[in-house]
Amino acid sequence: MTANANSASSNLARAVRTRFQSFAKTFYFYTRSPIATIGLIIVLFYLLVAIFGPIILGGDPWRMTQYLSFHGHYIYNVPQPPSRYFPFGTTFEGYDIFNGVVKAARIDIMVAAIVVLSGAIVGTFLGSIAGYKGGLTGEVIMRVTDIFLSIPSLVLAIAFLVIFSRTLNVMVLALIVIWWPTYTRIVRGQVLSVRELKYVEASVAAGSSSVRTVLKHIIPNSIYPIFVQVSLDFGNVILTMAALFFLGVGFAGYWTPEWGNIISIATTFSSGIPAITDYWWTVVIPALAILILVVSLNLMGDGLRDVTDPRLRR
Amino acid sequence: MEDVLVVKNLKTQFFIYEGVVKALEDVSFSVGKGEVLGIVGETGCGKSVTAYSITRLIPDPPGRVVGGEVRLGNLDLMRNIKDEARFVQKKRIKIKHNYRVIRNNELFFNTIRGKYISMIFQEPMAALNPVYTVEDQIAETLLLHNRTRLLKIMKSASGHLSELEKWRDGGEIEIFDDELGEEIDKIKKTARGVESIRFHQDLLIEGANGFSKKMQKYEEMLKKSIEHDELEDRLLTDPNPTTQQEIIKRLAKESKKVNLIKMSKQMKRNKKDPLLIEGRRESFSLLESVDIPNPRGVLKSYPHELSGGMLQRVTISIALANNPKVLIADEPTTALDVTVQAQILKLLRDLQDAIGTSIILITHDLGVIAETCNRVAVMYAGNIVEMAEVKELFRNPKHPYTIGLLQSIPRVDDPNKTLKTIPGNVPNLINPPQGCRFHPRCPFVFDRCRVEKPVSIEVSKGHTVECHLFSGKVNAE
Amino acid sequence: MSKVLIDAVGLRKYFPIKGGVAGRTLGYVYAVDDVNVKIYKGETVGLVGESGCGKTTLGRVLLDLAEPTAGVLFYNPEDSVSNKVSELYKNLKTNKPSELKKEEKKLVEEAKKADVYRNKKRNREFRKKVQIVFQDPVSSLDPRMLIKDIIAEPIIINGVPTEDGKRKKIKGDELLNYIKEMIGEMGLNEDHLFRFPHEFSGGQRQRIAIARAISIRPEFLVLDEPTSALDVSVQAQILSLLEHLQQKYEMTYLFITHNLAVIRAVSDRVIVMYLGKVVEVSRTDDLFANPIHPYTQALLSAIPVPDPERKRNIVVLSGDVPSPANPPAGCRFHTRCRFAEEICTKEEPKLEEIKEGHTAACHFAREIISGQKKPAEAPKFSN
Numbered sequence A: 001m002t003a004n005a006n007s008a009s010s011n012l013a014r015a016v017r018t019r020f021q022s023f024a025k026t027f028y029f030y031t032r033s034p035i036a037t038i039g040l041i042i043v044l045f046y047l048l049v050a051i052f053g054p055i056i057l058g059g060d061p062w063r064m065t066q067y068l069s070f071h072g073h074y075i076y077n078v079p080q081p082p083s084r085y086f087p088f089g090t091t092f093e094g095y096d097i098f099n100g101v102v103k104a105a106r107i108d109i110m111v112a113a114i115v116v117l118s119g120a121i122v123g124t125f126l127g128s129i130a131g132y133k134g135g136l137t138g139e140v141i142m143r144v145t146d147i148f149l150s151i152p153s154l155v156l157a158i159a160f161l162v163i164f165s166r167t168l169n170v171m172v173l174a175l176i177v178i179w180w181p182t183y184t185r186i187v188r189g190q191v192l193s194v195r196e197l198k199y200v201e202a203s204v205a206a207g208s209s210s211v212r213t214v215l216k217h218i219i220p221n222s223i224y225p226i227f228v229q230v231s232l233d234f235g236n237v238i239l240t241m242a243a244l245f246f247l248g249v250g251f252a253g254y255w256t257p258e259w260g261n262i263i264s265i266a267t268t269f270s271s272g273i274p275a276i277t278d279y280w281w282t283v284v285i286p287a288l289a290i291l292i293l294v295v296s297l298n299l300m301g302d303g304l305r306d307v308t309d310p311r312l313r314r
Numbered sequence B: 001m002e003d004v005l006v007v008k009n010l011k012t013q014f015f016i017y018e019g020v021v022k023a024l025e026d027v028s029f030s031v032g033k034g035e036v037l038g039i040v041g042e043t044g045c046g047k048s049v050t051a052y053s054i055t056r057l058i059p060d061p062p063g064r065v066v067g068g069e070v071r072l073g074n075l076d077l078m079r080n081i082k083d084e085a086r087f088v089q090k091k092r093i094k095i096k097h098n099y100r101v102i103r104n105n106e107l108f109f110n111t112i113r114g115k116y117i118s119m120i121f122q123e124p125m126a127a128l129n130p131v132y133t134v135e136d137q138i139a140e141t142l143l144l145h146n147r148t149r150l151l152k153i154m155k156s157a158s159g160h161l162s163e164l165e166k167w168r169d170g171g172e173i174e175i176f177d178d179e180l181g182e183e184i185d186k187i188k189k190t191a192r193g194v195e196s197i198r199f200h201q202d203l204l205i206e207g208a209n210g211f212s213k214k215m216q217k218y219e220e221m222l223k224k225s226i227e228h229d230e231l232e233d234r235l236l237t238d239p240n241p242t243t244q245q246e247i248i249k250r251l252a253k254e255s256k257k258v259n260l261i262k263m264s265k266q267m268k269r270n271k272k273d274p275l276l277i278e279g280r281r282e283s284f285s286l287l288e289s290v291d292i293p294n295p296r297g298v299l300k301s302y303p304h305e306l307s308g309g310m311l312q313r314v315t316i317s318i319a320l321a322n323n324p325k326v327l328i329a330d331e332p333t334t335a336l337d338v339t340v341q342a343q344i345l346k347l348l349r350d351l352q353d354a355i356g357t358s359i360i361l362i363t364h365d366l367g368v369i370a371e372t373c374n375r376v377a378v379m380y381a382g383n384i385v386e387m388a389e390v391k392e393l394f395r396n397p398k399h400p401y402t403i404g405l406l407q408s409i410p411r412v413d414d415p416n417k418t419l420k421t422i423p424g425n426v427p428n429l430i431n432p433p434q435g436c437r438f439h440p441r442c443p444f445v446f447d448r449c450r451v452e453k454p455v456s457i458e459v460s461k462g463h464t465v466e467c468h469l470f471s472g473k474v475n476a477e
Numbered sequence C: 001m002s003k004v005l006i007d008a009v010g011l012r013k014y015f016p017i018k019g020g021v022a023g024r025t026l027g028y029v030y031a032v033d034d035v036n037v038k039i040y041k042g043e044t045v046g047l048v049g050e051s052g053c054g055k056t057t058l059g060r061v062l063l064d065l066a067e068p069t070a071g072v073l074f075y076n077p078e079d080s081v082s083n084k085v086s087e088l089y090k091n092l093k094t095n096k097p098s099e100l101k102k103e104e105k106k107l108v109e110e111a112k113k114a115d116v117y118r119n120k121k122r123n124r125e126f127r128k129k130v131q132i133v134f135q136d137p138v139s140s141l142d143p144r145m146l147i148k149d150i151i152a153e154p155i156i157i158n159g160v161p162t163e164d165g166k167r168k169k170i171k172g173d174e175l176l177n178y179i180k181e182m183i184g185e186m187g188l189n190e191d192h193l194f195r196f197p198h199e200f201s202g203g204q205r206q207r208i209a210i211a212r213a214i215s216i217r218p219e220f221l222v223l224d225e226p227t228s229a230l231d232v233s234v235q236a237q238i239l240s241l242l243e244h245l246q247q248k249y250e251m252t253y254l255f256i257t258h259n260l261a262v263i264r265a266v267s268d269r270v271i272v273m274y275l276g277k278v279v280e281v282s283r284t285d286d287l288f289a290n291p292i293h294p295y296t297q298a299l300l301s302a303i304p305v306p307d308p309e310r311k312r313n314i315v316v317l318s319g320d321v322p323s324p325a326n327p328p329a330g331c332r333f334h335t336r337c338r339f340a341e342e343i344c345t346k347e348e349p350k351l352e353e354i355k356e357g358h359t360a361a362c363h364f365a366r367e368i369i370s371g372q373k374k375p376a377e378a379p380k381f382s383n
């Protein structure tokens, strides 16, 4: 009995070790590109901020302002430049940009993750059906996908928000609706090529059902391009979300800590006077927060694409 | 026999994640003039790496030729290989390239490749550009390396215009004592049918006309081209390394000036360019010489429109366009059916008889070797383990590996043969076996094999073996 | 003679060529066209021909991995039924898929009960009895699976046969032990089970693929060029392994290859294919001693012999194999045949028994073997 248990656990350990070695090799190739590595580090930094930032900072963007004014530091309603108390300065109404930007990291990244992952799951599901089964079902799926892809995504999202309600939840839904078709298309293409490989036929010859073949062989071998696409899309979702807030469509309460929204506060309240000339930090800092993350995500995506391309793995 | 190409102690390695692949340990051989040398061995034994090392086509990174000599005439092609890169030992070995040296060597090798050494590959598509027609591609190599000859033919033709015209109108033509004469002789021999001769005649005359119109320009071009050729030939004949170095510098400077890609593009635009017209005629003639049916159709087609056998004929014609000293054929028939393989091998033999190029034929098929080669080198795990005349090797194989290989081939002509196997697998070349690399699979292995690498020993004239079994005998004698 | 195991009647597989607007069907690739094959229990049948002549497709159709355009497949048939059906199928002349389907409907009533393609129950049974090994050792193993999982897959799905003829599902340690035993027999060791396919050489991968195929103890194994991608020394290992396994597990092999030398070494009978048609069927020794069909003769003479002192008379076939999408009319070989006459361009030769146990499809088969008909210098009808 013990011998059996031992052998079972050592077998497991061996399987895990093999998979870990394979991962370590991939990681080595990834880190050989300094740019991709920097991208990865920055992304990890953002993730840390998103997870721990709000916990450490606590409170809301006004707490600091209120505290300071209570203790006699008079706080104007007009934006204050970066200072000891407000490292990123304040925007209108004494809103602490540092606090807002840090909290926004959590909301933005969470929304992007939900959107991209849901899109990828739906896309993988539909794409593998369309690719493996083909036929009428596949044709219908692809035509619907094409229709969605042909509508500009921003327009679709705005329509969604206007028709339903202008809340964060609806916006997440709208973004999911925008994002699944890309994945469907990629997965289908990938499945079409994997389907022709001999190990798939071997699995069919062994009597495997379609579902089993797709789950065991096709999806695991089509998934890498999806990873790459996910990391590239992450930034796009954040940009789109920021754009929606900035346009005022995603209006989910004035003070929602969201990067696009913080910019939008500056431009809305400055009523006519261009915020960027008088109070550059109210616009530049949240914009930089977006820009740096999006660029890093792209660098990371490129790095991922390179390591998953066997031709580049030397 | 005069040796055209001598390879000595060639050593090539690949620096990859898992470690250093010692792909070639110590490869030495030579190719005589007009000889067909076969290199045979199992997958991964280093046949292609040998070919690529000689032509300097090893992808870098990860691969590098780390030592050895390749002599073409008096020139050592690997003469400054050590200057190209340094190796830094860290957790993994890192290569620090010296890109200035590499760039200059690259310029120099562009001269060597295609002109003195040509190569054909297992996948003919690898050697062809999918977006150009066959004609463009043949013409391009001709313009790169064979300008002198083309210009000479045209010059002579422009001097003999009236005779050529008479010939076209049905008269006989005397054979001149120059390039044009040779060419006409060849046309008469190889051209298939009146149509084809007509095509040659028309293009010859058109080219000659173009030549006489801009006589001065082309004379000038010819002069330069001859100078250039002489320089290149001196490179191979001059025994003095410092002079060689100077010539290489001059050639490099020149090839920086003459932008060949731009030139061939310009020519393609100007369809009336006489050099291009002559190039087209020559391409046609080349395709005829490799027995392509409907050569005019093939000239106008793109690579993907042709079958594997046809493509291989096209690449052979390109490789032989400049009468190279050595043709390296890396598994030229492996991807083809036996019936097409028979066609291609026959073609190679016929061409070799006709033009006398030395051929290095790489294959894993001992049948192909037996039918095509004069001499064979058997490779195993980055070493040449046995080398002999073909008949001698098959009649009297010495190395245990060669014997095993011969015994494992199924024969169509021998129903009773029982297949013997060589146990085990080809070794991993990152951690190759110590001593004789064949020892884990060798039925005759003894202690010495595990520690000491055998050296090459001549067992009879022209028959060398790398195996300890024979070193003992020689010592005793 | 022993019992028939596989009897395929009137098999056809036409691949539609799609193109133009909205993927219209522009024509068909006649990959397998009216092929009748009988395979007897326990024998090894070789299937040869140049690439693109439909060998792989025939193998796949025989295992029901590709749906045939027409045809019937019997497994362990009763002779009376299969003979009757094959008589009926002789009348099936058309090569338009839509008409074929209609015509065939009238014929197959008889076969329905026994046909593997049309009878679900038979099909399920058949699946557990047949397996395939592919040519390409690189793409035939899933790169993201460990070797143990690759070999386990067919066992998990089908179970393993027990002594009383039933099948039993096994898992966990029992499964792993079973796999360990198998892999030992293949000349690999336990350590190999916990690695990925890319760590193995071609020969080792092919051993793994064979282990996967025979793990459920099939009765019929299609070997699609199992050694074509391997070196000769490894090829010899694999061939002897296959021979050993065949004896031990009493399997029947269909051995597909383009290498006649390998065929000679392994098979009892040979089927020669050219452009989707069977042109010659014979016992192996007879085929090599007295090839009848001009194509077989050319194929035999084209093989390089590893003996520099033997001067051979090579029949160099001119040109390439024509496209199977547009095969020559009459005898499909007539564009390259040096014996071809007018009749060959018009009428398709039937597969006839020329000698005992030796059939060929050529109008001049008898004249050619008796030496009355001499080959021309070059094919008469090459274009």
Ligand SMILES: Nc1ncnc2c1ncn2[C@@H]1O[C@H](COP(=O)(O)OP(=O)(O)O)[C@@H](O)[C@H]1O
Residues within 6 Å of the ligand: B014, B016, B021, B023, B041, B042, B043, B044, B045, B046, B047, B048, B049, B050, B059, B062, B063, B429
């Ligand atoms: N690009 C490369 N990267 C790493 N190793 C290589 C590369 N190319 C060849 N090798 C190694 O060199 C050895 C010889 O390969 P090759 O010359 O291609 O064999 P073959 O005799 O089949 O032509 C092999 O063991 C292979 O692993």
Ligand SMILES: Nc1ncnc2c1ncn2[C@@H]1O[C@H](COP(=O)(O)OP(=O)(O)O)[C@@H](O)[C@H]1O
Residues within 6 Å of the ligand: C015, C016, C029, C030, C031, C049, C050, C051, C052, C053, C054, C055, C056, C057, C058, C324
């Ligand atoms: N899935 C497919 N779709 C379309 N055409 C195919 C397919 N499989 C094979 N063919 C065609 O059928 C013909 C026969 O192919 P195949 O059976 O693979 O030949 P072989 O195995 O003898 O080389 C070829 O012309 C090939 O292009």
Ligand code: SF4
Residues within 6 Å of the ligand: B399, B400, B401, B436, B437, B438, B439, B440, B442, B443, B444, B445, B446, B449, B454, B466, B467, B468, B469
């Ligand atoms: S040196 Fe030793 S191991 Fe190597 S081939 Fe000779 S006998 Fe065998």
Ligand code: SF4
Residues within 6 Å of the ligand: C293, C294, C295, C331, C332, C333, C334, C335, C337, C338, C339, C340, C341, C344, C349, C361, C362, C363, C364, C365
């Ligand atoms: S039928 Fe005619 S063309 Fe066909 S193989 Fe016989 S002789 Fe040749």
Ligand SMILES: [Mg+2]
Residues within 6 Å of the ligand: B047, B048, B049, B330, B331
């Ligand atoms: Mg090679």
Ligand SMILES: [Mg+2]
Residues within 6 Å of the ligand: C052, C055, C056, C057, C225
């Ligand atoms: Mg095939």
